[in-house]
Amino acid sequence: MANYFNTLPLREQLNQLGVAEFMDISEFADGVSALKGKKIVIVGCGAQGLNQGLNLRDSGLDVSYALRKEAIEQKRDSWKNATDNHFTVGTYEELIPTADLVSNLTPDKQHSSVIDAVMPLMKEGATLSYSHGFNIVEEGKEIRKDITVIMVAPKCPGSEVRAEYLRGFGVPTLIAVHPENDPQGKGLAEAKAYCVGTGGHKAGVLRSSFVAEVKSDLMGEQTILCGLLQTGSILSFDKMIEKGIDPGYASKLVQYGVEVITEALKQGGITAMMDRLSNIAKIKAFEVSEELKDIMRPLFQKHQDDIMSGEFSRTMMEDWANGDKQLLGWRAATGETAFEKTPAGDVKIGEQEYFDHAVFMVSYIKAGVELAFETMVEAGIKPESAYYESLHETPLIANTIARKKLFEMNRVISDTAEYGCYLFDHACKPLLADFMKTVDTDIIGRNFNEGKDLAVDNQTLIAVNEAIRTHPVEKVGAVLRKAMTAMKAIKTV
Amino acid sequence: MTDPVVHIAQLNLQYAGEVVLDQLDWQVFRGECWLIGGKSGSGKSALAKVVAGLEKGTGTVEINFIRHSSLPPRVLYVSNWYEFTNLEGDRNFYYQQRYNKHQKNDTLTVYAELAAYAQAEGLSFGDLEKYLDLFEFIDLKGTQLIELSSGEHKKLQLIKALWLQPQLLIVDEPYTGLDKASRKKLNGFFDDLAAVGVQLVLVTNEQDLPACINRFAEIDKGNIKQVDSVQALSVDASRNRKPLPLFLQEAPVSPAEVMVHMENIHVRYGDKVVLKGIDWTVRAGEKWLLQGHNGSGKSTLLSLITGDHPQAYANNIALFGQPRGSGESIWDIKERIGIISPELHWYFDKTARVWQAIASGFYDSIGLFRQVSYEKQQKINQLLDFFELTEVKDRLITTLPLGKQRLVLLARTIIKNPALLILDEPCQGLDHTQTAFFNAVVDELCGFGKTLIYVGHYETQLPNCLEKKMVLEKGEAKVIEEMNEVVC
Numbered sequence: 001m002a003n004y005f006n007t008l009p010l011r012e013q014l015n016q017l018g019v020a021e022f023m024d025i026s027e028f029a030d031g032v033s034a035l036k037g038k039k040i041v042i043v044g045c046g047a048q049g050l051n052q053g054l055n056l057r058d059s060g061l062d063v064s065y066a067l068r069k070e071a072i073e074q075k076r077d078s079w080k081n082a083t084d085n086h087f088t089v090g091t092y093e094e095l096i097p098t099a100d101l102v103s104n105l106t107p108d109k110q111h112s113s114v115i116d117a118v119m120p121l122m123k124e125g126a127t128l129s130y131s132h133g134f135n136i137v138e139e140g141k142e143i144r145k146d147i148t149v150i151m152v153a154p155k156c157p158g159s160e161v162r163a164e165y166l167r168g169f170g171v172p173t174l175i176a177v178h179p180e181n182d183p184q185g186k187g188l189a190e191a192k193a194y195c196v197g198t199g200g201h202k203a204g205v206l207r208s209s210f211v212a213e214v215k216s217d218l219m220g221e222q223t224i225l226c227g228l229l230q231t232g233s234i235l236s237f238d239k240m241i242e243k244g245i246d247p248g249y250a251s252k253l254v255q256y257g258v259e260v261i262t263e264a265l266k267q268g269g270i271t272a273m274m275d276r277l278s279n280i281a282k283i284k285a286f287e288v289s290e291e292l293k294d295i296m297r298p299l300f301q302k303h304q305d306d307i308m309s310g311e312f313s314r315t316m317m318e319d320w321a322n323g324d325k326q327l328l329g330w331r332a333a334t335g336e337t338a339f340e341k342t343p344a345g346d347v348k349i350g351e352q353e354y355f356d357h358a359v360f361m362v363s364y365i366k367a368g369v370e371l372a373f374e375t376m377v378e379a380g381i382k383p384e385s386a387y388y389e390s391l392h393e394t395p396l397i398a399n400t401i402a403r404k405k406l407f408e409m410n411r412v413i414s415d416t417a418e419y420g421c422y423l424f425d426h427a428c429k430p431l432l433a434d435f436m437k438t439v440d441t442d443i444i445g446r447n448f449n450e451g452k453d454l455a456v457d458n459q460t461l462i463a464v465n466e467a468i469r470t471h472p473v474e475k476v477g478a479v480l481r482k483a484m485t486a487m488k489a490i491k492t493v
Numbered sequence: 494m495t496d497p498v499v500h501i502a503q504l505n506l507q508y509a510g511e512v513v514l515d516q517l518d519w520q521v522f523r524g525e526c527w528l529i530g531g532k533s534g535s536g537k538s539a540l541a542k543v544v545a546g547l548e549k550g551t552g553t554v555e556i557n558f559i560r561h562s563s564l565p566p567r568v569l570y571v572s573n574w575y576e577f578t579n580l581e582g583d584r585n586f587y588y589q590q591r592y593n594k595h596q597k598n599d600t601l602t603v604y605a606e607l608a609a610y611a612q613a614e615g616l617s618f619g620d621l622e623k624y625l626d627l628f629e630f631i632d633l634k635g636t637q638l639i640e641l642s643s644g645e646h647k648k649l650q651l652i653k654a655l656w657l658q659p660q661l662l663i664v665d666e667p668y669t670g671l672d673k674a675s676r677k678k679l680n681g682f683f684d685d686l687a688a689v690g691v692q693l694v695l696v697t698n699e700q701d702l703p704a705c706i707n708r709f710a711e712i713d714k715g716n717i718k719q720v721d722s723v724q725a726l727s728v729d730a731s732r733n734r735k736p737l738p739l740f741l742q743e744a745p746v747s748p749a750e751v752m753v754h755m756e757n758i759h760v761r762y763g764d765k766v767v768l769k770g771i772d773w774t775v776r777a778g779e780k781w782l783l784q785g786h787n788g789s790g791k792s793t794l795l796s797l798i799t800g801d802h803p804q805a806y807a808n809n810i811a812l813f814g815q816p817r818g819s820g821e822s823i824w825d826i827k828e829r830i831g832i833i834s835p836e837l838h839w840y841f842d843k844t845a846r847v848w849q850a851i852a853s854g855f856y857d858s859i860g861l862f863r864q865v866s867y868e869k870q871q872k873i874n875q876l877l878d879f880f881e882l883t884e885v886k887d888r889l890i891t892t893l894p895l896g897k898q899r900l901v902l903l904a905r906t907i908i909k910n911p912a913l914l915i916l917d918e919p920c921q922g923l924d925h926t927q928t929a930f931f932n933a934v935v936d937e938l939c940g941f942g943k944t945l946i947y948v949g950h951y952e953t954q955l956p957n958c959l960e961k962k963m964v965l966e967k968g969e970a971k972v973i974e975e976m977n978e979v980v981c
């Protein structure tokens with residue numbers, strides 16, 4: 001199998017990469033009717049599989065689960081998830097031939113083998129749906145020509161997909177139709193219906209393409225953002241320890257700080273996050289982040305280049321073939337970091353303190369989110385896609401760190417994201433080594449404002465505010481956030 | 494005379510700029526057990542929280558523990574609401590999550606929770622059994638916290654408090670969610686605690702109190718005022734009745750002759766049988782009372798009707814003439830039902846403001862995600878006026894007294910004039926006057942052709958319109974009888 005993207009002529013590459021159209025809710029007026037009365041069979045009943053299935057059924061659709069034989073025989077969690085919620089469960093042989101739509105919600109790593117097993121059983125003219133396009137784009141899996149291939153990718157963890165649906169809302173979702181597989185022209189209608197069934201249409205839907213989704217998802221969630229938060233957490237913690245800050249305090253400031261800081265990001269973008277700082281701290285954070293952006297830009301560009309060329313997925317798939325040797329080694333090493341091993345202290349940290357005592361963290365998150373966005377847009381990804389894969393994802397990932405630090409984050413995110421995370425982290429830390437020597441506790445660990453005159457120069461402040469507010473990620477963010485203002489805060493603190 | 498156990502002087506407390514406690518002085522001496530009652534919103538819970546150190550005012554607050562006592566020198570506050578976290582320390586539970594089965598162990602089991610508590614507090618399990626037994630918790634040991642009903646959560650909190658026997662125990666609305674039998678037992682335990690030296694402060698307006706209560710007080714204009722007896726407490730003024738808004742005087746369109754039809758319903762969680770062979774038909778216009786002990790399966794039964802329970806797909810249920818799982822969405826079902834339950838209240842959006850919350854009732858969503866048309870806005874305003882909520886329409890619901898919060902939820906649920914009204918213990922935590930008002934509104938609403946299912950413990954305080962009754966006992970429908978006389 002060849003990388004699908006690389007087989008395309010440049011014009012077509014740019015064409016597919018540039019698909020990003022924010023859809024109006026009126027485009028979903030047909031509701032679920034395109035799938036009404038049809039048989040939906042979901043393969044896999046994990047985080048996405050179970051929750052998407054519960055929503056689809058509650059939207060009046062006919063849902064059952066096809067699981068691999070071992071899972072049924074051994075009554076694994078996936079089997080229990082499905083049967084305890086009273087779904088019909090069967091083997092591939094029993095259920096796939098009856099399906100009008102097969103939704104592949106197994107781990108990305110398994111997609112090739114799952115499709116090999118499932119595709120021959122699918123009936124003529126059926127539809128195959130994904131929630132992430134890696135298999136199609138990076139592995140270049142070719143699907144039988146009579147089958148329609150669509151994607152409905154919720155941009156949130158499975159539990160949120162369910163929780164938001166039950167509130168009468170949904171999570172932002174990307175939908176796409178694979179241009180190589182739309183023989184009857186029904187792909188878009190079915191993708192929209194599926195999306196309505198999961199509640200996604202209420203929170204903002206982006207019409208995307210398999211290529212755009214994969215290239216932006218790989219760059220954003222799967223490599224940069226997790227890596228960014230891991231590196232930022234470790235650097236911040238180590239610096240505080242080096243400078244004699246109480247380890248319990250340092251551990252807590254970082255673990256929960258990422259969540260508190262990015263909650264502001266989620267609600268009002270970089271602007272809101274920066275506005276939580278005093279004027280002098282904001283100016284400082286702005287300067288630090290500009291410096292960080294200069295240092296890190298080449299690394300972001302390298303990641304994006306490797307993702308575009310397929311180099312990233314090639315090396316990762318090599319590691320898959322090698323029994324995840326690299327991944328497992330890196331995972332173990334992360335478990336050994338001082339940050340990971342120091343429990344959060346039993347100290348009270350006020351909400352505002354998470355900002356005032358962590359100006360470095362704020363600067364670093366600003367730098368990372370803006371760079372990720374800029375790099376993606378430079379590579380031809382549309383700002384809307386780039387927004388979902390940079391700013392939007394950051395708080396969702398930060399929430400997992402607040403729960404149980406890096407280990408938890410790496411457990412929850414996909415193997416791909418975990419692999420990318422370590423790759424980024426290992427390259428980023430040495431890159432920032434010199435810079436970190438200049439960092440002191442005024443910007444991480446202690447209150448930046450303490451003992452300072454809070455006065456600022458008008459012109460400087462105006463210029464800084466202007467730069468923050470007019471960054472392109474803020475412009476597109478303002479529009480997209482409006483569609484999802486109703487989303488609830490996920491909070492641990 | 495010994496030092497007072499609680500010594501409060503010149504205590505001031507404000508919530509969002511409003512004075513709640515104003516130069517309050519209060520002393521609790523050894524041997525005293527207090528009842529604090531009086532009007533809703535007067536600051537009872539606020540005072541309790543200050544004593545427990547959960548709320549900070551200005552002024553003197555001293556707690557003097559007895560040094561050589563076998564009881565732990567602690568102030569324990571049992572709140573009005575329950576709270577628990579999952580294994581990851583996360584509080585993000587969502588409404589009706591407990592009905593969605595996940596293999597991940599999201600929360601501790603009751604047993605694990607109690608074991609952790611025993612370890613943290615140095616308690617012995619030998620002393621626990623009797624409380625578990627009396628609260629009928631023995632069978633729930635293996636149950637996950639998220640699977641408990643609201644009444645069970647309250648009981649778990651009480652079990653822990655009784656077990657710990659702190660020197661000062663403050664219980665806010667101790668009887669909320671408890672049925673008659675449980676309340677009586679609880680009072681017995683309170684007396685036992687008092688006998689070994691635990692000092693009690695109960696915050697409630699209930700009249701059936703433990704014998705040990707020997708001081709009565711209420712909060713009046715921010716200060717504490719002692720009274721002679723529970724009868725002497727001030728009560729909320731009964732409200733001026735206004736005519737129901739016109740749009741609610743129209744009978745809702747009845748979607749079908751039979752609203753709910755259930756045949757041989759079975760629900761079990763693992764080994765625990767929750768519902769056993771229930772048959773039930775609710776016809777348009779009927780007014781049902783549903784009764785049963787805590788944990789008898791009432792909430793589960795109702796969740797099958799409201800589209801919240803996945804087991805509805807595995808049972809023989811028809812709603813509004815259509816069998817479940819025949820292509821209807823849960824939103825088609827919810828559109829026709831107005832519901833209030835302790836759980837809905839508990840999980841309700843903490844950031845919701847009164848007006849938006851009522852508006853969200855048009856869409857059955859928790860949170861308002863749409864523009865509201867002019868006509869709908871008018872209806873909201875009429876209801877605000879009817880419930881005398883106009884003044885607080887922009888406030889966060891959570892900052893209102895419990896009784897008002899419940900009225901907001903009632904307004905939210907009737908705003909769309911639903912055909913079927915399901916009120917699951919709608920008066921839980923409300924006092925006499927509030928309950929009477931609430932029920933009178935229900936009676937009036939139901940005069941205009943609604944179908945009603947009402948869940949309530951309080952045999953004495955029910956709407957008058959109820960005409961049929963179903964009693965659940967350990968998952969079985971024990972009695973179905975005509976309520977041949979008006980209960981009031």
Ligand SMILES: NC(=O)c1ccc[n+]([C@@H]2O[C@H](COP(=O)([O-])OP(=O)(O)OC[C@H]3O[C@@H](n4cnc5c(N)ncnc54)[C@H](OP(=O)(O)O)[C@@H]3O)[C@@H](O)[C@H]2O)c1
Nearest residue numbers: 044045046047048071076078105106107110131132156157
């Ligand atoms: N998690 C997210 O936040 C998220 C968000 C958007 C999109 N997605 C996408 O959604 C898809 C599913 O991800 P997920 O996080 O839901 O995965 P998951 O929780 O790991 O669940 C995977 C399911 O697939 C089954 N499975 C595993 N290996 C299999 C194999 N070889 N053959 C057949 N079944 C197998 C598992 O059951 P058994 O092992 O019991 O068979 C399990 O039920 C992926 O494409 C992912 O990229 C995920």
